[in-house]
Amino acid sequence: MAAENLPELVLKQVDKYESVDSNVLAAVLETDHQNIIGAIKSLQCHEGLVEVEQRCSKKWLLTDEGKQLLREGSYEYNIYKLVPHEGISQARLMKIAINAKIGFSKAMSNKWIRVDKSGNMPMVFRNMEILEDETVKDLDLIQCSKSDLVRDRVLNELKKRKLATEVVMKSLFVKKGEKFTKKLEKPVTDLTTQMIQDYSWQTKNFKDYNYNAMGVFPAAGHLHPLMKVRSAYRQIFLEMGFTEMPTNNFVESAFWNFDALFQPQQHPARDAHDTFFTSNPSISTNLPPTYLERVKAVHSKGGFGSKGYRYDWKVEEAQKNVLRTHTTAVSARMLYMLAQQPVFKPVKYFSIDRVFRNETLDATHLAEFHQVEGVVADRSVTLGDLVGILYEFFHKLGMEKLRFKPAYNPYTEPSMEIFGYHEGLKKWVEIGNSGVFRPEMLRPMGLPEDVNVIAWGLSLERPTMIKLQIDNIRNLVGHKVDLEMVYESPICAMDINM
Ligand SMILES: N[C@@H](Cc1ccccc1)C(=O)O
CATH class of the missing domain: 3.30.930.10 (Bira Bifunctional Protein; Domain 2)
Known part of the structure; x- marks a missing residue:
């Protein structure tokens, strides 16, 4: 998307929704949040066009490991799946599973599996018939921005396991201003002889001077090294x-x-x-x-x-x-x-x-x-x-x-x-x-x-x-x-x- 028309695209969205958050704009316009912020800032230069408010919101995101588990299943679920009905020796199970230690202790504390130490070697058996990988279900909700459906206890646990993190998102909330318009009139930068002759300068919208802009570096002679x-x-x-x-x-x-x-x-x-x-x-x-x-x-x-x-x-x-x-x-x-x-x-x-x-x-x-x-x-x-x-x-x-x-x-x-x-x-x-x-x-x-x-x-x-x-x-x-x-x-x- 060309950067120049982004401010106008933002205006169209504001027109449609009356008020909108920059994160939503980034999603709708399929561009980087930073570009949206730039576009909003440029709209703010036009007096009364939009009203802008800063917002802070918290958001849960998956870590890389969290995303991997979402694709491949949780360690505890994978351990559980590796335990056949007739049981498996603990030593063998620990060998064949990925991240066996974490998976094993989680599956044990969830009471999905149990260990029988009565024989000559410890054997692991399924403890219950579970249908779903709960952890993956929760990770999926976070991934779809529905972390409010996940219980706080679970969210904190996922955070402890470094599968999810909570980040503060800064965004801009944009509303129509009193002089709102959908079409941006480009401010005039140069005063021409024509404008003076036909008096059109009186009605033109001139661009303000930006005294903070970096000046052009003055051309100067340089001595050769x-x-x-x-x-x-x-x-x-x-x-x-x-x-x-x-x-x-x-x-x-x-x-x-x-x-x-x-x-x-x-x-x-x-x-x-x-x-x-x-x-x-x-x-x-x-x-x-x-x-x-x-x-x-x-x-x-x-x-x-x-x-x-x-x-x-x-x-x-x-x-x-x-x-x-x-x-x-x-x-x-x-x-x-x-x-x-x-x-x-x-x-x-x-x-x-x-x-x-x-x-x-x-x-x-x-x-x-x-x-x-x-x-x-x-x-x-x-x-x-x-x-x-x-x-x-x-x-x-x-x-x-x-x-x-x-x-x-x-x-x-x-x-x-x-x-x-x-x-x-x-x-x-x-x-x-x-x-x-x-x-x-x-x-x-x-x-x-x-x-x-x-x-x-x-x-x-x-x-x-x-x-x-x-x-x-x-x-x-x-x-x-x-x-x-x-x-x-x-x-x-x-x-x-x-
Ligand atoms: N003329 C010498 C440099 C030199 C100057 C004076 C004394 C001795 C040597 C050269 O061309 O390399």
């Missing part, structure tokens, strides 16, 4: 006194991306298989000439205690434009600028921005991702300082347990991969890479000899995926992202605590 996590990282860096580096150029020369970082020109990462080269413009020529010479020298001949790589360094290779493969290119530019200051001042820098790699795309890799990078330059900073800062940094992200594994980067020595124990996943996850920048990188820039630089980098996507329990990066970044994920992401709904 990645951007939310990015601001959380930014906040942590700012709390630790770091300054944000300008990271707005995605296109970088190989010089800053690789050469300045003492990454040899034959290094496989500089191959087109790993790095995107741009064709227009394909080269950058505005490289600082003196510094370029020093970089060339350290690669090809060494210096500052290093032997260098001893190969023929080519400026053409350094001039090639690439989509930066890491934000460490930005750190290199910043450290070079720092070295040009007349007096060295310690710095703490960070950046969070996009980097690009020619990766084979899969569930956890895209050709671009965000890198989070921290750099500290000061006199005599050590590996110990790096470990200390990493503990502080990851502590702020909720990671207390860290492990470090020796690693290799062309620009850092020593280098360490960082692992963090993820309490949620109950396992160690790789969370970043770090190290102390090599003299081969720092000295050609012109930084004083006692200045060391420690740095670390991690991706933004990985912790976000772990946080949101997303196992395919395409569900987080790109055209397949489900916007509901963005709207409903817990990260977007609250201040995050990674």
